[in-house]
């Protein structure tokens with residue numbers, strides 16, 4: 001332990017370095033907030049002399065590893081940027097015309113720089129505190145409006161993880177919503193994307209749903225089914241009128257889901273108009289780079305009556321304490337994963353940042369701009385097809401939007417190879433068929449090159465008679481307008497757009513303003529050097545199904561990352577496919593199921609989950625087809641081993657697994673973890689350790705070594721991918737060797753074993769953001785990572801020590817120490833003063849803070865996770881704010897301030913409220929708005945007062961409100 005010195009602050013004199021012996025500041029000293037001297041002061045407060053001593057006292061001896069991590073030593077920022085440049089250069093950028101749900105798109109530069117590359121957007125947290133999230137909530141409401149308008153359905157959610165999983169969510173939604181049919185059959189059209197089909201099959205299996213593939217354009221097959229899915233346009237490019245199909249399906253008591261292309265919908269009749277109950281898809285081609293598969297915003301819209309079944313988050317309109325329009329997450333208690341085993345979906349982290357980008361693309365282009373892009377794309381495809389026909393090549397489908405299937409008997413591979421030589425990727429469908437997808441970025445030269453690859457010498461575009469028949473049948477031409485709301489007309493100049501983005505970002509509190517002390521969410525630094533490479537075209541423009549020899553850089557990066565993550569967790573194999581923690585959980589449980597099944601023990605279906613677990617755990621277990629049995633916690637918040645014994649005994653033959661979070665969601669290193677793993681193993685079960693709290697373990701303990709079989713990690717927590725306002729995420733699943741054969745696979749991967757589950761649409765999930773975590777590991781090196789864990793645990797214990805005299809700190813482990821977070825118990829003051837956890841959370845906004853996690857895992861408490869990145873001054877600012885708030889509560893307790901009128905219940909205070917001509921409160925405006933004095937810091941003003949969530953739920957509005965709504 002003694003070799004784990006905390007990071008040094010400031011330039012170090014390195015005897016071995018040249019040029020005067022001054023080495024660059026190590027990155028770890030940039031990432032870790034408190035320097036050596038500050039850490040000493042913090043240690044003194046906690047009562048230890050070194051970080052090593054503190055960690056040894058906090059963690060059980062049985063799990064401590066004393067071996068240094070076997071990772072490459074830390075490299076400097078310039079060096080890492082150079083290495084990433086080399087990896088990027090090993091990818092080959094191409095004109096991507098493969099299609100299948102991933103298309104070239106121009107990200108407007110104003111959006112690229114001022115959303116994707118702007119920390120005000122990408123470092124924001126999920127908008128659970130709506131008062132400080134009005135900017136991104138408005139952007140998400142715009143997103144919902146875009147989806148509702150284009151799909152022609154009543155209500156859309158604020159993003160799902162990708163198109164494949166959105167289709168799977170639609171399948172299970174149809175199963176639940178359909179009370180008429182008892183059939184287990186879900187029909188899938190043969191022209192859906194192959195990756196969507198793979199995800200559907202994976203998700204159907206544990207739930208007893210039978211996926212049946214048929215050519216639905218030929219009509220409905222015989223037999224019963226509860227729902228169906230078609231693609232519009234299909235994978236082949238074919239556009240089919242689904243009106244009769246929808247009517248026939250409804251006639252037979254089934255629900256219809258259409259997977260639709262957003263750009264196509266700008267020209268095509270919307271599925272909602274022809275009878276679809278649910279529409280799903282991806283918003284990728286609205287300005288979001290392909291990124292080798294993600295991240296992109298999946299979407300779902302539903303007809304009226306199904307909105308309460310929507311998975312993921314739904315933004316709605318409500319009002320604040322002054323009656324002003326204000327946004328917040330609607331039906332929030334129904335955000336499905338919170339309902340645990342009663343949840344219908346496990347989605348927690350979604351794709352907020354990408355949904356914001358897609359919405360802004362629509363805001364910037366407006367309805368006419370979108371129509372123009374769609375029309376141009378369609379026109380190019382029309383010309384392409386005409387040229388092919390001129391050259392004697394058969395075009396398979398008469399009706400298409402952007403994608404053309406060309407028949408070249410026996411010659412498809414040759415055409416695809418010739419196009420590749422010309423820098424263009426086409427889709428090799430089979431030996432006789434080539435797929436060619438046009439998009440916003442397609443140019444005349446690309447068409448000429450494609451024709452040449454077919455051996456057709458068309459000298460120029462004008463040569464082709466493109467006045468051939470319009471490939472969209474009249475019945476499918478869209479007549480319904482869209483995006484009539486003024487927001488889609490008001491920001492069309494770049495100046496206006498820039499100001500709109502700035503205006504929204506200024507409404508929000510993100511990490512670029514101050515600390516976001518959210519328990520379990522690890523809101524640490526997202527370093528600029530880590531972020532920069534993700535928008536390089538060599539990473540951003542790669543199609544997920546590009547041939548392997550064009551993606552060598554990505555593959556090397558992925559291999560490194562898998563190896564390094566295996567090393568730091570002690571596991572043998574890692575899959576990066578899951579695109580959120582929730583999906584990693586599902587993948588891990590499916591691996592456990594696969595393992596039991598292979599051993600002839602598929603009756604093992606009970607998953608033990610402690611009562612303190614994160615909601616996703618139980619929701620994932622249900623999705624994996626398991627029965628959830630809850631294990632109690634004792635008074636100290638630890639898993640109750642006696643109850644565990646009882647539950648194991650009760651389910652001895654059917655025990656599949658236990659899912660535990662370590663350190664626990666109570667922020668404590670449970671001492672008996674090794675014992676717990678042993679008990680489950682002895683009973684034939686597997687141990688799943690939820691690795692979302694890995695920030696408290698890295699470098700000190702490895703779940704794969706202290707008894708766990710499988711874990712998911714959250715790269716958007718521990719490994720520095722920013723939260724993006726609620727996504728993107730990456731949730732790798734890591735497992736020991738015996739589970740490795742059951743980790744995710746993908747139909748588009750060479751040599752894929754079809755028995756493996758597919759949990760994301762893309763083979764490597766959200767590959768486009770993996771450079772962030774790669775860079776973090778490379779920059780920190782083994783010592784930096786270890787020092788970060790030490791600093792994170794020290795910071796949490798420092799906060800606990802300083803807050804304890806003022807508020808009880810719930811739960812502590814050995815020696816009264818917490819792990820990387822601590823729970824501040826507000827229930828006693830709520831009892832004595834009526835001041836609730838909500839009041840304290842909102843009052844923290846007046847003090848310039850984002851509230852901690854509220855009422856999870858214990859109602860009436862705040863869970864605080866400072867992370868290693870906050871320096872001592874910021875930690876102290878938080879402590880002082882909490883102490884000042886405690887003093888304010890005292891005034892309520894003593895009756896100096898009434899329970900109805902005090903700065904806590906009235907928080908947050910807006911500038912408008914404080915500058916109003918009348919002020920009738922018993923406390924001053926100064927006390928309200930600048931409670932800790934003026935300071936040098938720019939004051940953050942919440943743009944709205946306390947939001948009435950219940951009002952919005954009673955009056956559910958999930959699209960942009962009309963301008964008149966704001967004029968009162």
Ligand SMILES: *Cc1c(COP(=O)(O)O)cnc(C)c1O
Pocket residue numbers: 347348349520521580581582583614616617661665690692693714729731
């Ligand atoms: C965040 C979290 C999850 C879920 O991860 P998502 O990426 O949001 O799906 C699961 N378990 C715990 C303990 C978490 O903190």
